[in-house]
């Protein structure tokens with residue numbers, strides 16, 4: 659069902675420092691910050707040859723990653739995103755197997771402009787999983 663690893667998302671307490679480290683120390687291709695008000699985050703994409711890293715920084719009052727950064731003040735891996743061909747088909751199969759889909763269960767448009775869903779970390783080895791239809 660799942661295809662490529664689309665990205666690994668890392669919540670960071672300092673977006674500029676994270677971007678500078680990946681650009682200047684690790685020599686990666688680092689994009690400009692983008693505000694995603696619908697998701698309560700500012701994101702920076704790092705493009706690697708085989709996948710992407712997505713830095714997440716809180717935006718606005720009720721950012722979904724504010725609590726994560728409180729628990730992980732140095733930052734940390736927030737979620738991993740796998741590609742799927744058909745997000746509704748994937749959702750229905752996963753729910754039938756007992757997995758919990760976060761929110762309403764309806765896909766939202768994610769940071770890349772494609773439909774996404776999140777799966778409960780307790781159902782997937784303690785890791786928040788995002789599915790993105792490509």
Ligand code: CO
Nearest residue numbers: 667712739788
């Ligand atoms: Co993501």
